[in-house]
Amino acid sequence: MDEDVMLGFETSDDCAVYKLRDDLVAVLTLDFFTPVVDDPYEFGCIAASNALSDVFAMGVKPLAALNILAFPVALGTSVVAEVMRGGSDKVREAGAFIVGGHSIDDDEPKYGLAVFGTAHPDEILRNGGAVSGDVLYYSKPIGMGIMNSAFAAKMEDDQSMRPAIEAMMELNRYAAEAFEGLDVHACTDVTGFGLAGHLHEMLEPSKMAAILDWDNLPLFDGVYNYSAIGCRPGRSYDVQEWAEEFVRKGTLSEEEYNTRMGVLCDPQTSGGLLLALPPEQGPAYEAKFEELLGRKPARIGEVTDGPTGTIFIR
Structure with a gap:
């Protein structure tokens, strides 16, 4: 592989990183998926927020994005326009620009972004690097997949789903801005492998366990x-x-363990940032986070010595 490829597909990190020069790297990612909500504008917001999260998880500010769009022609232009308006609004909120993209006719709608940013190589955050004693924070509520399942089963309605929809549309820009200047040892966003899976992917390269x-x-x-x-x-x-x-x-019963695992393994759509940082910096992160988002992040556990990649529930 080219020596200038600093991060590629061989790791579980959130983006590819390519060295442009000694003091500058390009950060690239893409993500797209099928609709998770009925409203086309909100779908556009959620898909864009989800794609942008990979860049924010690496401590990088996005600069530009390309639309990835697959929609059936039969739906007409008004629906597509609303999806793209939602995506454009979130890209603009992230401080970046839509600079093009590509669309195809497809029976199953899909939307997302390819995202580009730049950073100094020393500023890049990896999903490995957590050390024993670090505290773990998570920035959004958990259970988006379960809530969508409950809505599909008519156990939730449009009104009761609003907190989950708002969370999915929320940019991780602010959670990332809250840790600027702090010694974040590892960071990732939580998506399809749930909290358990993405925490495991943080612990393995760190050669650590967590509680x-x-x-x-x-x-x-x-x-x-x-x-x-x-x-x-x-x-x-x-x-x-x-x-x-x-x-x-x-010591959990089989029933309790399965219930908790259902939560920990719930795939998150446009989930939050999971990060590890020294405990003495926790109060500073909480204060800045609350200033930006009006709530505190959840301090969900700690990194510890133990079997690599293992998660204990306390």
């Missing part, structure tokens, strides 16, 4: 109960089967 404080996890209302009755995305069961190799059951 999660269950009572401190920021769950949407109803998520625990929905998990208990099996109202979950089908993908979460695949994630759980994998995660059972590294999430310890401890």
Whole structure:
């Protein structure tokens, strides 16, 4: 591989990184998916926020983005226009610009972005690098996949889904701005592999384990109960089967363990940032986060010595 490729597909990091010169790297990512909400504008906002998150998770500011659009022609231009308006608004909020893109006729709608940013090589955050004693923070409520399943089962309505939709549309720009100037040792965004999977991907390259404080996890209302009755995305069961190799059951009953795993393995659409930083810097991060977002981030656990990649629930 070219020696200027600093990060590629061989790791689980959020973006590719290519060295342009000794003091400047290009940061690139892309993401797109099918609609998760009915409103086309909100779908555009969510898909764009999700794609931009990869750049924010690396501590980088996005500069430009390209639209990725697949829509059936039969839907007409008004729906597509609303999707792209949502995406454009979020890109603008992120401080970047839409500079083009590509579209195709496809029976199954899809939308997302390819995102480009630049940074000094020393400023890039990786998903590895956490050290024993670091505290773990998470920036959004957990349970977006479960909430969408509950909505599909008519257990939630348009009004009760608003907190989840607002969370999915929220840019991780502000969660990232809150840790500027702090010694963040590792950071990633939480998406399709759930909190357990993405935390594991942080711990493995760090050669660390972690303890999660269950009572401190920021769950949407109803998520625990929905998990208990099996109202979950089908993908979460695949994630759980994998995660059972590294999430310890401890003294939990089989029923309680399965319920908690349903939450920890819930795929998140446009999820929050998960980061590890020294405990003495926690108050500064919390204060800045609250200033920017009007709430505190959730302090969900700590990094510890132990079997590499293992997660213990406290």
